[in-house]
Structures are given as structure tokens and as C-alpha cells.
Amino acid sequence: xxxxEFSQDKSKLTVSLIxxxxxxxxxxxxxxxxxxxxxxxxxxxxxxxxxxxxxDSSGIGLVLARSKLCADCKASLYVESVDRQTGRILxxxxxxxxxxx
Amino acid sequence: xxxxxxxRISFPSKSVNESFARMSVxxxxxxxxxxxxxxxxxxxxxxxxVTNCVVHAYPDSCGPVYITTRLxxxxxxxxxxxxxxxxxxxxxxxxxxxxTDAAGERAGLGFAVMQTFMDKIKVYSKPGKGTKVVMTxxxx
Ligand SMILES: Nc1ncnc2c1ncn2[C@@H]1O[C@H](COP(=O)(O)OP(=O)(O)OP(=O)(O)O)[C@@H](O)[C@H]1O
Ligand SMILES: [Mg+2]
Numbered sequence: 001x002x003x004x005e006f007s008q009d010k011s012k013l014t015v016s017l018i019x020x021x022x023x024x025x026x027x028x029x030x031x032x033x034x035x036x037x038x039x040x041x042x043x044x045x046x047x048x049x050x051x052x053x054x055x056d057s058s059g060i061g062l063v064l065a066r067s068k069l070c071a072d073c074k075a076s077l078y079v080e081s082v083d084r085q086t087g088r089i090l091x092x093x094x095x096x097x098x099x100x101x
Numbered sequence: 102x103x104x105x106x107x108x109r110i111s112f113p114s115k116s117v118n119e120s121f122a123r124m125s126v127x128x129x130x131x132x133x134x135x136x137x138x139x140x141x142x143x144x145x146x147x148x149x150x151v152t153n154c155v156v157h158a159y160p161d162s163c164g165p166v167y168i169t170t171r172l173x174x175x176x177x178x179x180x181x182x183x184x185x186x187x188x189x190x191x192x193x194x195x196x197x198x199x200x201t202d203a204a205g206e207r208a209g210l211g212f213a214v215m216q217t218f219m220d221k222i223k224v225y226s227k228p229g230k231g232t233k234v235v236m237t238x239x240x241x
Pocket of ligand 2: 057149152153210211212
């Protein structure tokens with residue numbers, strides 16, 4: 001199962017992705033993420049991958065489309081806490097990630 | 102005697118089956134003591150091939166997806182096949198960032214992911230007939 005949790009700290013919105021990010025799962029959460037971004041209009045959006053147990057190229061589509069939305073809303077998007085496997089996939093699309101140490 | 106085993110499954114191209122498909126292939130491979138990294142690689146590649154059947158092969162309908170997994174010695178071969186719309190130009194389709202479904206938030210990197218995580222991938226397709234993706238990986 002795939003789900004998403006949000007937490008807010010001033011103008012920073014953290015989007016915690018939970019579970020398996022495949023085509024089926026991404027479809028279930030993308031509208032929810034967009035609604036939250038449009039509602040809060042944050043300055044910074046952090047997509048936190050620490051609770052992601054599986055991801056394929058659907059995760060790339062999910063991040064790239066959110067990064068477009070963030071650009072439209074003048075927010076900066078960061079991708080955080082990806083494991084090695086997920087990092088390799090995101091790197092294929094040139095998506096840089098930050099490690100949460 | 103060489104270790105040899107195979108299994109076949111088929112299921113309708115519903116997105117809910119994407120996770121079932123990659124888990125089935127992964128469970129089957131467990132008998133050959135793969136590393137966690139190898140299992141993750143296999144799951145990711147199978148997920149890409151199956152998702153392509155769900156998204157592209159039967160765009161506005163649902164049709165059968167067939168998976169054959171074969172283990173012989175240290176060599177794993179996974180074949181994912183559909184009888185969907187097929188691919189006009191396979192070489193072009195395999196190029197990174199090429200997608201016919203940008204509106205659906207696809208990145209055009211599925212084949213690139215399969216190539217990254219498996220040793221070899223071959224794609225056979227005929228427009229109107231279907232597509233077959235054959236992936237091999239050494240899990241010795
Ligand atoms: N089984 C298939 N049947 C018909 N067309 C396919 C099939 N698999 C792939 N294609 C075609 O090849 C293109 C590239 O596939 P690929 O998996 O690399 O990218 P994508 O599916 O478009 O995006 P992503 O996998 O990154 O989400 C697809 O856009 C589609 O046009
Ligand atoms: Mg794909």
C-alpha cells in the first residue's frame with residue numbers, strides 16, 4: 001500500500017512518502033500531494049523518501065511533475081533520504097537528492 | 102546436475118497486479134539465494150516491464166500479461182509478454198526520455214531502468230500483435 005503524510009514547519013512542507021511507489025501507488029497519492037501544495041503554498045517542499053520500501057520509474061514521474069508544480073508556485077523542491085536503489089533510479093533522470101544525516 | 106526451474110503466470114493488465122507480479126518473480130528467485138540487492142534489481146526491472154503492459158500495451162482496455170521466469174545454473178531469464186498494440190519503432194522507444202505518455206506523468210525511463218538493473222534486455226514487438234521483453238541476469 002502507498003500513502004502520504006504531511007507536516008509543516010513555517011513555510012516548509014514535508015511530504016513523507018510511505019510504501020511502494022510504483023505506477024499504481026503513484027496514481028493514488030499524486031492528487032493528494034498537489035492539493036496540499038496548492039492549499040499551503042509553501043516556500044519549500046521536501047519529498048521525504050525514508051519510508052519508501054520500493055520505487056520504480058513511476059517515482060521519477062512523480063518527482064518531476066511535482067517539481068513543475070513547485071516551479072509554478074515559486075517553491076523550491078528537495079528530495080531527501082533516498083536509499084541506494086532509489087538514488088540510482090532518480091539519478092537516471094538527473095534528479096539530485098540530499099541525504100538526511 | 103545443473104539447477105533448473107521455471108514458472109509461468111498470467112494476469113489481466115490491472116495496475117493493482119504490478120506489485121503482485123514483481124513479488125511473485127522475486128519469491129521464485131529466493132530458492133537461488135540471491136543477494137538483497139539482486140532481488141531489488143529484479144523487482145524493479147519486472148515492475149517496469151509489467152507497468153508498460155498496463156499503461157501502453159492496452160491503453161484504453163485490459164488484456165493479458167504473461168510472465169515466464171526461468172533459472173538455469175546462475176542465469177535468470179524473465180520474459181514479460183503482452184498481446185497489445187505493439188511498438189512501431191523499438192529502437193526509438195528504448196531511447197532514454199522517449200515516451201508516448203507524457204500527460205500520464207511518465208518519464209520515458211522504464212527501458213533505461215531495465216537496462217541498468219539487468220545484464221541484458223531484448224525487446225521484440227509487432228504493431229497490432231504485441232510486445233515481448235526478455236531480460237537476463239546472472240545471479241551467481
Ligand atoms: N508493452 C508495450 N506496448 C506498447 N508500447 C510500449 C510497451 N512498452 C513500452 N512501450 C513504448 O515505449 C515507450 C518507452 O517505454 P519506457 O518504459 O522506457 O518509458 P515510459 O513507460 O513511457 O515511461 P516510464 O517507464 O519512465 O514511466 C513508451 O512510452 C511506449 O510508447
Ligand atoms: Mg515504462
